[in-house]
Amino acid sequence: MTEADRSTSLVNLEKVNKHFGALHVLRDIDLDVTRGEVVVVIGPSGGGKSTLCRVINRLETIDSGAITFDGHSLAVEGRALARLRSEVGMVFQQFNLFAHKTILENVTLGPTKVRKIARGQAEQRGMELLERVGIASQAAKYPAQLSGGQQQRVAIARALAMDPKMILFDEPTSALDPEMVQEVLDVMISLARDGMTMLVVTHEMGFARRAANRVVFMSDGQIIEQAAPDEFFTNPSTDRARDFLSKILTH
Amino acid sequence: MSALLEELPVILGAFWLTVRLTLATAVAALVLGTVLAAMRVSPLAVLRTVAAAYVNALRNTPLTLVIVFCGLGLGLVLDVSFSDSLSTNYLWLSIIGLSLYTAAFVCEAIRSGINTVPIGQAEAARALGLTFLQNLRHIVLPQAFRAVIAPLGSVLIALIKNTTIAAAIGVAEASLTMKSLFEQHQEAVVPIFLGFALGFLVLTLPVGLLFGWLAKRLAVAR
Numbered sequence: 001m002t003e004a005d006r007s008t009s010l011v012n013l014e015k016v017n018k019h020f021g022a023l024h025v026l027r028d029i030d031l032d033v034t035r036g037e038v039v040v041v042i043g044p045s046g047g048g049k050s051t052l053c054r055v056i057n058r059l060e061t062i063d064s065g066a067i068t069f070d071g072h073s074l075a076v077e078g079r080a081l082a083r084l085r086s087e088v089g090m091v092f093q094q095f096n097l098f099a100h101k102t103i104l105e106n107v108t109l110g111p112t113k114v115r116k117i118a119r120g121q122a123e124q125r126g127m128e129l130l131e132r133v134g135i136a137s138q139a140a141k142y143p144a145q146l147s148g149g150q151q152q153r154v155a156i157a158r159a160l161a162m163d164p165k166m167i168l169f170d171e172p173t174s175a176l177d178p179e180m181v182q183e184v185l186d187v188m189i190s191l192a193r194d195g196m197t198m199l200v201v202t203h204e205m206g207f208a209r210r211a212a213n214r215v216v217f218m219s220d221g222q223i224i225e226q227a228a229p230d231e232f233f234t235n236p237s238t239d240r241a242r243d244f245l246s247k248i249l250t251h
Numbered sequence: 252m253s254a255l256l257e258e259l260p261v262i263l264g265a266f267w268l269t270v271r272l273t274l275a276t277a278v279a280a281l282v283l284g285t286v287l288a289a290m291r292v293s294p295l296a297v298l299r300t301v302a303a304a305y306v307n308a309l310r311n312t313p314l315t316l317v318i319v320f321c322g323l324g325l326g327l328v329l330d331v332s333f334s335d336s337l338s339t340n341y342l343w344l345s346i347i348g349l350s351l352y353t354a355a356f357v358c359e360a361i362r363s364g365i366n367t368v369p370i371g372q373a374e375a376a377r378a379l380g381l382t383f384l385q386n387l388r389h390i391v392l393p394q395a396f397r398a399v400i401a402p403l404g405s406v407l408i409a410l411i412k413n414t415t416i417a418a419a420i421g422v423a424e425a426s427l428t429m430k431s432l433f434e435q436h437q438e439a440v441v442p443i444f445l446g447f448a449l450g451f452l453v454l455t456l457p458v459g460l461l462f463g464w465l466a467k468r469l470a471v472a473r
Binding site: 057059077078079082083084085086087088089090092094096097098099100109110113114142144145155158162 | 294369371372374375376377378379380381382385389390393394397471472473
């Protein structure tokens with residue numbers, strides 16, 4: 001990645017609004033993520049963080065505003081939308097590994113069916129990725145046979161197998177037992193170091209401090225403030241952010 | 252009893268026709284029912300409406316009406332013909348009627364299976380860039396089928412018994428054959444009836460056992 005690439009926008013949201021019935025979950029969201037940037041979204045539950053994550057690959061539709069990805073506005077449906085999604089990886093809170101497929105099949109499904117890569121080649125690359133996340137020895141097992149932390153690392157490998165331009169993480173460690181959080185964060189930190197563009201919704205402040213270029217604080221469907229992690233954690237500029245941090249960082 | 256042994260080749264031939272009717276219908280109804288289930292969950296409202304209307308119409312029409320319509324309506328009045336042989340033609344018409352009817356039940360079984368697949372499975376597939384049809388084919392339907400193997404077994408058992416209604420348009424399957432044997436062997440109606448009833452048990456009981464076993468064996472661990 002050249003320096004010129006780094007400074008250009010990969011995702012841009014402009015005045016994005018979204019309602020769930022009477023609930024206004026996203027209010028006039030403006031957000032720009034540049035190539036190679038790691039943006040961590042934090043804030044209280046129900047503040048619209050997950051929805052923000054999900055509108056970027058259109059798992060949720062928006063009511064108004066504009067989203068562009070890699071210079072193109074988001075397709076509404078059909079093959080163009082499928083192509084966009086193939087370029088944006090997604091890691092879910094509940095892992096969502098395909099329950100009837102083996103670990104290796106989970107990782108090769110996208111490349112073979114969407115990218116039409118030959119099975120042998122996809123399997124070789126799949127094994128490399130499983131190696132990278134430390135799960136290669138489990139390749140022939142089914143998701144239910146793995147621990148939560150292992151499943152989430154497979155989910156990251158599955159996203160990586162598509163060579164995405166960006167990966168969205170929707171609370172990737174929230175469903176994990178405490179002792180499994182770190183193994184997933186380690187994989188994410190190494191991805192961030194390698195220059196992957198990431199938008200991460202999380203409650204892991206340690207990850208935000210170590211790996212984020214920018215912290216976005218959301219509450220009540222709005223972006224309240226955004227800043228570099230050091231600045232945000234030591235000197236938040238809004239009362240709401242201060243209040244939120246005081247509740248989670250007391251011990 | 253002697254009548255039963257004497258007519259064994261006839262009885263076996265009749266059951267062989269029952270089996271063929273069942274197999275042909277099962278395949279056609281599985282295909283049509285799967286297509287209907289896919290339509291019922293499709294993003295296009297018009298497909299959903301058409302499939303729902305189909306299911307409601309066929310599921311709520313007596314099978315005898317459907318078979319008689321296929322035999323007399325399609326066959327005699329509208330002159331739909333698949334074969335020069337009259338009996339083969341009625342066999343095909345009864346397969347069409349049975350398939351159209353059974354597909355509605357297959358569709359509903361599969362649709363309930365689709366509802367058991369967690370929404371996250373389909374979301375993960377969409378997030379990878381799979382199209383709607385790829386998503387159905389590789390992710391949703393394989394898991395849905397595994398969830399409804401036992402109910403599909405029940406549909407198949409009902410189908411085996413429902414093939415007897417093809418008798419209404421003269422297809423010489425087991426029940427029509429039983430009726431003609433009654434006329435030939437009036438002294439032996441009870442053994443003949445018991446023989447045919449046993450014949451159906453031989454077909455249906457293993458189906459129930461097989462599908463119950465398959466359901467356990469192929470269940471998706473979550």
